[in-house]
Amino acid sequence: MSIIVQRIHDMKEIMKNAGIDFYLVPTADFHNSEYVNEYFKVRQFLSGFTGSNGTLVISQQEVGLWTDGRYFVQAEKELSGSGIVLYRMAEEGVPTIEEYLEQHVESGQTIGFDGRVVDAAFGRKLEEMLADKNVIFKYDKDLADALWEDRPDMPVSDIWVVPEEKCGKTVFQKLEEVRAVMKKERAAHLLLTKLDDIMWLYNIRANDIDCNPVALSYTFISEKEAVIFVQNKALTEATKCHFEKHGVLVKDYAEVVTFLEQCELNGKVMCACNDINYLLYKLVGKRGELLNHENPTSLMKAIKNEVELENIRKYYLLDSVVLTKFLFWMKKNVGKQSMDEYSVAMKLDQMRSEVEDFLDLSFPTISAYKENAAMMHYSATKEDKKEIEAEGLYLVDSGGQYIGATTDVTRTIALGDVTEDMKKHFSKVASGMLRLADAKFLYGCTGKNVDIIARQPLWECYIDYKCGTGHGIGYILNVHEGPQNIRWRYNSGMKEALLEEGMIVSDEPGVYIEGSHGIRTENILEIVKEEKNGDGQFMGFRHLTFVPIDLDVIDVKYMETSDVCKLNAYHELVYHKLEPYFEGEELEMLKEATRVV
């Protein structure tokens, strides 16, 4: 830990010399990506906290780290001894970063941050909240860069083109749809900086961020022109050809600033202040009128087209087959051969990599045994892992990138004896997951309307999980994708989007008992239209995930009769879907695992 103490100490010195009183280090690349390449992990470098979400606020008086409920347990562990104070976001009485700064920053002080890794919306909010304090913002420098001697290089990987038959829409069609929104909103230009949106728009993918098949890029679209900024090294002949064919002008990634300083502007520039970074925002803002608007690509990307849905259904089934076989293997072999969290994750990753059209994992497999599963986003490593024995609960949250889907699934299984509490929690979680999947709702509902359906069995026992119930998922793209989500409350800046036909969304209630066990059962659901009548358009869900829910941890006495029916119906479906892929002993196990209870 002393290395972290040293780094914080050094940062404070650098801040003194730079005349900066508060320095913010969020977790972002220049595109406000949720997951970032090693190059961008400044906050992790400075704090030692490895979670995917967290912001460090450094002042001479205090160093605070803000993170969300998924990471409370993990952050406490990782920050221990560093002197860094953990701020548990959204908990009662815990100030937001903005509130904290409002309380602590004094008149005339200076706030610093790297303007490329802070989104414009946050920067603007700070400006407003501190307007009467004459605060100075310094955002032109990454102060930590000087400290980070062995910093990795900026990532670069080949950009490849997704085969047209897997896209459902051509680049021409997508550009036309985007331009229609621009026209409607009377914007002359669109500055799009969100990586997965850019990938989706141009039907391209790359590998610049682990598990996220994206390339560092920007795009600037006008009525007639489209310019993409990518690293020259990322271009292959095929990619160049693809861009040329679709009339997309290619420029170097680093040129974006000069381009935006010099290009001709014929009217308003549309951009999403939640995504665009503060540096570009200030730059464009100086030159012309900005129109803060959600990226038009956001909703288009979230509503999957029929070609995408067909592929998603296919690869989710193949992915379900693999996970089911893996879980059967664990059940069969645990206690008989040596295994640990890391080794079994490697096995699952290996099995998945053999599936047709496999590209990558969609996120690092979470393989967590016993109390480690209480850490929602725990990550076992080769060095730091737990031996697995024939008892207790094991949780595995994993997914793959296939040329045809991005998958995500979680199951928790018993490896031997489990406690009564575990059975109770597991049964309640299964009930919640199945109830939401079976829920019907009117068009016009958002995730806020339906979230309680998954949570109700747990809330009835006065148990909550400190995260949303569900998130959207990309198509051969990021495993977390907006705008839809299923939550019971929304932090500021979060969008409460309508649930639309063709969206896919996760359904993942859980129970996390610190120091004891963690349970999560996650299916991915497709949103479908159901009956339309005088009362409106009714909507529902369909399962995309077909993996048994471990009956060894179910006790029907903790479930409503109707929940047991739902469980049996789901298992009948699972058997029907998986059976063609199973034979011999595995088929017997499948029959047993999907039996009526």
Add this chain to the structure above:
Amino acid sequence: MSIIVQRIHDMKEIMKNAGIDFYLVPTADFHNSEYVNEYFKVRQFLSGFTGSNGTLVISQQEVGLWTDGRYFVQAEKELSGSGIVLYRMAEEGVPTIEEYLEQHVESGQTIGFDGRVVDAAFGRKLEEMLADKNVIFKYDKDLADALWEDRPDMPVSDIWVVPEEKCGKTVFQKLEEVRAVMKKERAAHLLLTKLDDIMWLYNIRANDIDCNPVALSYTFISEKEAVIFVQNKALTEATKCHFEKHGVLVKDYAEVVTFLEQCELNGKVMCACNDINYLLYKLVGKRGELLNHENPTSLMKAIKNEVELENIRKYYLLDSVVLTKFLFWMKKNVGKQSMDEYSVAMKLDQMRSEVEDFLDLSFPTISAYKENAAMMHYSATKEDKKEIEAEGLYLVDSGGQYIGATTDVTRTIALGDVTEDMKKHFSKVASGMLRLADAKFLYGCTGKNVDIIARQPLWECYIDYKCGTGHGIGYILNVHEGPQNIRWRYNSGMKEALLEEGMIVSDEPGVYIEGSHGIRTENILEIVKEEKNGDGQFMGFRHLTFVPIDLDVIDVKYMETSDVCKLNAYHELVYHKLEPYFEGEELEMLKEATRVV
């Protein structure tokens, strides 16, 4: 109907002469009250539509009436033949009034309305939306006044003081709390125009609006002073004494305009733009800085104190006894003696009036038989009513004003044979009502989070009810009271308030099949704290209403096992609460009505 056609014709002539192209007639008094005295029913006078919510928009080209889902069936009936077009608010493709005006008003045209009956928020919105059309607003005249020859007088009734032991808080305490909010928000003054808020603040009541124990009044509060504007005729010696004792200066109701034009302003004037009328808003806006802020009294009034809650529990029980006896009487006598919707309502009103501390009804009793019950707010009259026979469903929605509570309750009962569909709908409605009452939720939830719990059994059958699930209720005040409510979506301007301990809220799912039947089961619930632990403060509900749910219309095959358990548990509670008030044959009926199914 020809009289309506004539009135609309006359209005168009008056508009021509006044140079007004579009004239708006909402349903409001000068205080944006939900229910208004006869004097203010200009929209009803002009359109013939008697519902409590509706806005008429008159132009030479078209006359449109906007109303909400509660009144679609009724409005269609009442507008038939008038030439007035019904705009069904919140239905797909139906423009809001603002959208309609944006589409139809041409540059330079004039929009007219009586500025005293249009709230400032709406006026401001129109100003904004039509900003680039150079529209002229004329809001100084009530154009319909000249047409309405036999218009009733402005109402006036004696103001009385609520005994201090029924209030829980003195006027001094309430003023102190209000001034604390003003101080926090840096407002020098508060202009409060909402009638029930003014009554609550000064612990007074009156009778200026049917069923709403309020007096026409305004109040203007500063750090040291409090001025109330009431009609001189409304003052009794006791009331004068009460105001004097609490240092409240009394001025005439009509003086408010002159006062606001001339009074000394020492800083910002806090007022709620959703409540204050446009005329006063423009007047005060010209003189000083307005601070648009929810009335501080709103939340204070909604969170009942322990004295209020004790009284509420007591009078809700007495009210439940009366309704149960009335329903037993109907069940016993229907088919044996002549009865109609109006006569039985009179009987119920009479029975209620005999309860201790009865003041008034809390709203006109809705007594609706068979298809009439499909009209959510149907009102039978002495002249227009339906004979009741020993078959089908009867719905009664009613409540009383007592010196200790405002009650509201709905039950639907079988008077003989009912169809399978009715049983199905009734059982689903009962399930929804009971599920919501039993729901647990984390502090931080709003009505939007929990609404789906009541709706889910119906949505599963692709049936919806076109209204909210629940509303707040006043204390010896208006039967509809904010800020809390239980809805799945919020129209613009509606507040999504946190559900707080001590609030009371209705739980009233329903099924409304036009031309056939209407079912509503409404209990009032108290919001209570439950367990608090590391996951947060859990909350729940407690029933305040104890009236059997008619088992003759229940078929358990349409309910989940857990719903049947909830029903039996509720009936056990009902029996336990009501039994001391019942004897002989009625006690036998109570036993039968609350039996285990």
